[in-house]
Amino acid sequence: QRQERIRNFSIVAHIDHGKSTLADRILQNTGTVSEREMRDQMLDSMDLEQERGITIKLNAIELEYTAKDGERYIFHLIDTPGHVDFSYEVSRSLAACEGAVLVVDAAQGIEAQTLANVYLALENDLEILPVINKIDLPAANPEAVQEEIEDVIGIEADDAVLASAKANIGIDDLLEQIVEKVPAPTGDLEGPVQALIFDSVYDPYRGVVLSIRVQNGVIHPGDTIQIMSNGKTYEVVELGIMSPKPIPRDYLMAGDVGYVTASIKDIQDTRVGDTITLADNPATEPLEQYRQMNPMVYCGIYPVDSSDYGDLRDALEKLQLNDASLEFEAETSQALGFGYRCGFLGLLHMDVIQERLEREFNLNLIATSPSVIYHVQKTDGSWVEVDNPSEMPDNTNIESVEEPYVKAEIMVPQEFVGAVMELSQKKRGNFVTMQYLDDIRVNVIYEIPLSEIVFDFFDQLKSHTKGYASLDYEIIGYRPSNLVKLDILLNNEVVDALSIIVHRDFAYDRGKNLVRKLKEVIPRQQFEVPIQAAIGQKIIARTNIKSLRKDVTAKLYGGDVTRRQKLLNKQKEGKKRMKAVGSVEVPQEAFMAILDMD
Ligand code: GDP
Ligand code: MG
Secondary structure (H helix, E strand, C coil), X not given: CHHHHEEEEEEEECCCXXXXXXXXXXXXXXXXXXXXXXXXXXXXXXXXXXXXXXXXXXXXXXXXXXXXXXXXXXXXXXXXXXXXXXXXXXXXXXXXXXXXXXXXXXXXXXXXXXXXXXXXXXXXXXXXXXXXXXXXCCXXXXXXXXXXXXXXXXXXXXXXXXXXCCCCXXXXXXXXXXXXXXXXXXXXXXXXXXXXXXXXXXXXXXXXXXXXEEXXXXXXXCCEEEECCCCCEEXXXXXXXXXXXXXXXXXXXXXXXXXXXXXXXXXXXXXXXXXXXXXXXXXXXXXXXXCCCCCCEEEEEEECCHHHHHHHHHHHHHHHXXXXXXXEEEEEEXXXXXXXXXXXXXXXXXXXXXXXXXXXXXXXXXXXXXXCCEEEEECCCCEEEECCHHHCCCHHHEXXXXXEEEEEEEEEEHHHHHHHHHHHHHCCCEEEEEEECCCCEEEEEEEEEHHHHHHHHHHHHHHXXXXXXXXXXXXXXXXXXXXXXXXXXXXXXXXXXXXXXXXXXXXXXXXXXXXXXXXXXXXXXXXXXXXXXXXXXXXXXXXXXXXXXXXXXXXXXXXXXXXXXXXXXXXXXXXXXXXXXXCEEEEHHHHHHHHHCC
């Protein structure tokens, strides 16, 4: 029976431990892609993924493997991102699988995201297959990592696969273990169809393309499918598997992972996490939903050219289909005009979305400085949620402000514990506890305001620990804090999009730094521009941007043509993400200045 020969698994790991490279080797060793088609990090199909060397989207593909027992098996492999901002992608991948291949770097050992992924896998009742990767590295210590897996994670690691994805070692062992240890799916082939939508993407020709995991039943082209959350029905046009190119099939059955198109034009109708059934024999219950992720960071996104506003809405809708953790709603800014308030899982997510909007939809955008959601109690007793600093009520109307806190788990070698504590303290953290994992490593736990974490905590943590620390965090709730709104005035006008919310103790420092930083990034204008930082009516810092004296190229005497051309081009590029705020041209960097301080 075919189902007994299906194996569905995800590859999970801390970032850079080698998931994508391992997936490459699996594709190659099973002959799924030929030598000629092969390139590094094959499944990172977005340009952005290739350039940055990180996986952003999950990727599901089918491949065939002939095992030592002579049987042909069907593998569905899902490669997942490792960065904490994209753990939503991981949790959805896991919901479509029976097993998880857990990759651990033989030189680094277990890190924070390794553990986070293990918890996700356990929550989904998955069989975990440990792989100790990069054993080719001189610093590799597979025995120590093996022990760590047993001690820290508490799973058997005696026969963990010892691998080098780079040098193609251990891959056969892994493929055999997948056959032996990952359970085959056990869905009911005869029963009513239940299939989980775990991803989707908009294709201009085919409409919405859904990635699904069929739990029960069989779907054929021509069947009328029904989306269980809203009852909408569609006729299946095409279904099939990715290998890694789409290959149409005659059916997808319980246990299969594949894609479906059904001329779905209305993007809102199919949401990731929904269950599909068949209209003529519907299931009574949808499949269990996986954990929804709520955005943690908000910012405004505005078109540089206001006539792109409609296109921006279109682009956001299409991206949301592919990234259900993205949220947006319309907002207006006095300084920037019409745009959208968008919610993200973290700063990397925000950065990636802005870049995808610009590249995939050819838009030119300005993003405002990010903010978390604050809870504000007004003097009349009512509470409001503020995700945009410019909407903070007047100081005189505020009774109290609460901000979100996270429990942060920071895993480091003992020698860096001091540095971690110093940094966490500086970021307003409260020490909770410290756990010794083994002779070398410590798990340091702090409660820290989310706003401090999302800004530059991770980068600073890395630089304070020579890159050895890893971080995982979860929201634990709201706590009162002494917070104030800091306004920025350009040319004596408050620029709403530059307002930030800061702790009162840091307000003066932040104000001074911000004003200095803005002076660096805002180019000179035809006239002198005063920059001021204010709390309420009170100016706490100020400086001036001097006026432009002459044409920047004049001093090149027109002699060096290429140099002159370069400078002009550079100016043109600089213009790209630049927005007129009143009479002042403000570049994108100005809105991000807050991230770039200390
Ligand atoms: P991911 O973030 O987990 O997907 O990791 P990647 O597959 O992108 O790999 C991260 C880096 O580690 C890349 O530079 C790879 O070339 C490198 N790498 C992956 N596997 C191995 C290995 O077995 N040995 C060595 N030396 N390097 C590896
Ligand atoms: Mg990767």
